[in-house]
Amino acid sequence: MARVERIVTSGTFSLDGGTWDVENNVWIVGDDAEVVIVDAAHNADAILDVVGDRAVAAIICTHAHNDHIGVAGDLADVTSAPLLLHPDDLMLWEVVHPDRTPSTMLDGDVIEVAGLRVEVIHTPGHSPGGVCLYVPDLGVLLSGDTLFHGGPGATGRSFSDFPTILDSIRERLLTLPSGTRVLTGHGDETTIGAEASSYDAWVARGH
Numbered sequence: 585m586a587r588v589e590r591i592v593t594s595g596t597f598s599l600d601g602g603t604w605d606v607e608n609n610v611w612i613v614g615d616d617a618e619v620v621i622v623d624a625a626h627n628a629d630a631i632l633d634v635v636g637d638r639a640v641a642a643i644i645c646t647h648a649h650n651d652h653i654g655v656a657g658d659l660a661d662v663t664s665a666p667l668l669l670h671p672d673d674l675m676l677w678e679v680v681h682p683d684r685t686p687s688t689m690l691d692g693d694v695i696e697v698a699g700l701r702v703e704v705i706h707t708p709g710h711s712p713g714g715v716c717l718y719v720p721d722l723g724v725l726l727s728g729d730t731l732f733h734g735g736p737g738a739t740g741r742s743f744s745d746f747p748t749i750l751d752s753i754r755e756r757l758l759t760l761p762s763g764t765r766v767l768t769g770h771g772d773e774t775t776i777g778a779e780a781s782s783y784d785a786w787v788a789r790g791h
């Protein structure tokens with residue numbers, strides 16, 4: 585049966601000269617035979633333990649902040665799966681993996697795994713190449729760091745922009761069915777409907 589599995593890994597996030605302790609959600613989408621890995625965070629062994637002997641069709645990066653891609657190369661070496669990243673985040677990727685070039689993933693692309701369609705939605709704001717992944721057959725959106733329980737992803741650091749992330753969420757995500765589960769890059773899940781009701785408050789808050 586096709587499903588989404590969650591792994592929580594711990595490590596650090598570094599940008600603009602600062603480093604913070606973080607816990608990341610890694611998502612495994614697929615069935616008992618084939619999966620994709622969404623966000624290669626911190627601990628390759630923990631991720632591979634959950635994948636087991638299943639084929640890995642792709643390692644998908646919702647964006648290229650170092651806490652989301654740190655073990656992407658290790659996973660690609662073990663699984664021989666392609667690394668997929670939106671090209672607008674290459675400047676962040678190259679800080680972590682200067683000797684490895686990911687494959688290009690663009691808005692509107694569809695990644696097929698275990699009979700599922702994983703639809704790529706470009707949602708810049710947290711980073712220029714940030715994407716979310718919509719799996720209509722499962723009623724889930726893998727939102728990376730674009731949308732969380734309680735509001736948009738952080739935009740106070742380099743290459744981020746608050747008005748841009750608001751536009752991305754309003755135009756690309758809040759148009760999805762209200763019952764869609766939002767599986768986030770950090771923390772607890774939410775739904776499109778729950779977050780839509782707070783949109784005006786985020787605008788008023790201004791960050």
